[in-house]
Amino acid sequence: MDGDFTRQELQAPAPDLQHLPKIESVKAVRIRYRRPVQYAEGASRRETDEATEFQVRTSEDFPIRALAPALFVGDVVVTESERVGDRQYRFVAYGEPRFEENAPISVGWIGSGTPEVQPSNFAFRLEGEETR
16 A cells, blocks of 8 residues: 555535524523623614523524624514524624514524525514513
């Protein structure tokens, strides 16, 4: 054997960075903060004492890419998110966004052009309130 194996490069298929997992569960909770929290809105910093938090479980993790996923709740796009566990994400809408009861919920990518969206069978329903 002349070592040809060492000259061959093994290449894994490139990940599909556009792939969107399916939503398996969503829980929406109204959060009231004891002390105002700061958040970014465009190029400005704002403060608020309330938010709506969405706890989302997906069928798989989002691929790591330059643009973060967004949660679409009817016509409202929630872009503040963080991974909190295996296939678990927290999306936060600061302030008082107006969510329509039973508005469809989906996940997608935003950034340029028309957003790519993965619809779900879930609709907006506030499931509780917390003070933090």
